Amino acid sequence: QITLKESGPTLVKPTQTLTLTCTFSGFSLSTSGVGVGWIRQPPGKALEWLALIYWDDDKRYSPSLKSRLTITKDTSKNQVVLTMTNMDPVDTATYYCAHSPRAARPYFDYWGQGTLVTVSS
């Protein structure tokens, strides 16, 4: 059974760096083809894909946010970490991590419950 859970601060100040951790079980991020991604959703708005890391440490970022994002993995801990620099109130959103079952044309079949991050001074 695949499960994922996001953790991190619920409140960050503008200009600060956000660090979110996705802890997962039921699969290994050393298995060929597997990936873990991050997606966010501002309150009342649509979903936005942010980043994806593959089993081989290949990484993909949303071009519009690439300069602010870093995604890393710790296979031994079954964790994926997303950092986002220079946070702004418009970055207020629920942040989800999700499992991707394949490398080519990845999609997300299992999602965490999400964590709401508010950016405010």
Added chain:
Amino acid sequence: DIQMTQSPSSLSASVGDRVTITCQASQDISNYLNWYQQKPGKAPKLLIYDASNLETGVPSRFSGSGSGTDFTFTISSLQPEDIATYYCQQYDNLPPWTFGQGTKVEIK
């Protein structure tokens, strides 16, 4: 970036009705599209992947079709538990992998 135009933005239908949602991609994405269901306060749930493949455990009243730029999602007989917002997402070769704006489905 590939833009996904989803319509309608909301709809109201009766229990037992057939419900159809469309998603149009700004360029050819072959069949690399999926459909999610999101209930309030919950994470999205994958219903359909690769345009027409039903995810394991998803009721057969949900279906998807299409290829290229035009896609359709159908609920053959709307049930009260289907009240949710539905999103399409494309995952063609290059990122960003973009979502539609969502369709909120309500019971009339």
